[in-house]
Amino acid sequence: xxxxxxxxxxxxxxxxxxxxxxxxxxxxxxxxxxxxxxxxxxxxxxxxxxxxxxxxxxxxxxxxxxxxxxxxxxxxxxxxxxxxxxxxxxxxxxxxxxxxxxxxxxxxxxxxxxxxxxxxxxxxxxxxxxxxxxxxxxxxxxxxxxxxxxxxxxxxxxxxxxxxxxxxxxxxxxxxxxxxxxxxxxxxxxxxxxxxxxxxxxxxxxxxxxxxxxxxxxxxxxxxx
Amino acid sequence: xxxxxxxxxxxxxxxxxxxxxxxxxxxxxxxxxxxxxxxxxxxxxxxxxxxxxxxxxxxxxxxxxxxxxxxxxxxxxxxxxxxxxxxxxxxxxxxxxxx
Numbered sequence: 001x002x003x004x005x006x007x008x009x010x011x012x013x014x015x016x017x018x019x020x021x022x023x024x025x026x027x028x029x030x031x032x033x034x035x036x037x038x039x040x041x042x043x044x045x046x047x048x049x050x051x052x053x054x055x056x057x058x059x060x061x062x063x064x065x066x067x068x069x070x071x072x073x074x075x076x077x078x079x080x081x082x083x084x085x086x087x088x089x090x091x092x093x094x095x096x097x098x099x100x101x102x103x104x105x106x107x108x109x110x111x112x113x114x115x116x117x118x119x120x121x122x123x124x125x126x127x128x129x130x131x132x133x134x135x136x137x138x139x140x141x142x143x144x145x146x147x148x149x150x151x152x153x154x155x156x157x158x159x160x161x162x163x164x165x166x167x168x169x170x171x172x173x174x175x176x177x178x179x180x181x182x183x184x185x186x187x188x189x190x191x192x193x194x195x196x197x198x199x200x201x202x203x204x205x206x207x208x209x210x211x212x213x214x215x216x217x218x219x220x221x222x223x224x225x
Numbered sequence: 226x227x228x229x230x231x232x233x234x235x236x237x238x239x240x241x242x243x244x245x246x247x248x249x250x251x252x253x254x255x256x257x258x259x260x261x262x263x264x265x266x267x268x269x270x271x272x273x274x275x276x277x278x279x280x281x282x283x284x285x286x287x288x289x290x291x292x293x294x295x296x297x298x299x300x301x302x303x304x305x306x307x308x309x310x311x312x313x314x315x316x317x318x319x320x321x322x323x324x
Binding site: 002003006010013014017018020021026029030033036037040043044046047048049051052055056059060063064067068071072074075091092094095096098099100102103106107110117118119120121122123125129130134135138139142143146150153154156157158160161162163164165 | 226227228229230231232233234236237238239240241242243244245247248249251253254257258260261264267268271272274275276278280281283284286287288290291292293294295296297298299301302303304305306308309314
């Protein structure tokens with residue numbers, strides 16, 4: 001039973017990988033990658049990694065691929081005609097040769113490996129191996145630093161993506177920049193910068209309405225005036 | 226199921242991904258092929274975790290998934306930025322930085 005499931009999942013994973021590389025339309029490539037990831041989750045289940053398999057399906061095949069589909073729908077269609085012309089035959093042949101050489105090298109490393117357990121099924125594992133309980137305990141004790149660094153990495157990547165994909169998409173726009181100091185230092189507090197520029201006293205935006213604390217709104221002032 | 230089978234699948238997927246990175250010109254598909262290579266490494270990591278009988282390799286695989294998500298995030302941001310500046314979305318033509 002395990003063998004049957006393994007070969008179904010392995011053939012699915014390899015077919016998905018070939019589909020990603022071979023299909024011309026990037027949208028179909030993304031769909032092939034989703035298929036590949038689902039097959040991979042089945043392989044992870046066969047290796048007793050339940051939590052990783054669930055994370056693979058939910059995070060990878062779910063969230064990340066949705067991001068891909070959005071960007072392909074936004075960008076891909078306009079560029080499809082551009083890629084009709086194939087790249088130079090020499091480069092393609094060299095690339096295929098390189099990939100074959102890489103596989104042969106990895107196969108040699110596998111066959112010549114001195115690790116004897118590669119040929120075995122691995123040890124008998126206790127019930128609950130690879131479940132969320134064990135993963136969570138490992139993350140919060142042994143790998144706490146990696147856990148925290150990963151969260152910082154995600155934060156940095158999210159901020160970086162927002163900066164990169166802003167409306168005009170450049171790093172040149174100066175006028176749209178908002179400094180954090182504008183919020184830390186409200187106008188009219190008597191800083192040296194205000195004294196130099198002659199902006200002391202009541203800030204400009206308060207001249208539109210009545211000063212705060214008088215209890216008179218902008219609308220009622222118009223009625224009275 | 227012997228572990229060697231999983232490692233063979235891992236090697237095959239890695240080689241396919243490497244070939245894809247070298248042959249495709251669309252940066253979106255190049256990113257997809259990078260995902261393939263990272264996933265191939267994940268199979269090997271989880272296979273070795275199964276062999277050792279502890280979860281350290283699975284933790285490593287989850288961290289690899291986090292890094293892959295960050296890479297996708299930045300890569301797609303770059304593709305959108307390139308598209309908005311009306312530059313060709315082609316890794317062969319985006320070579321201003323190469324010497």
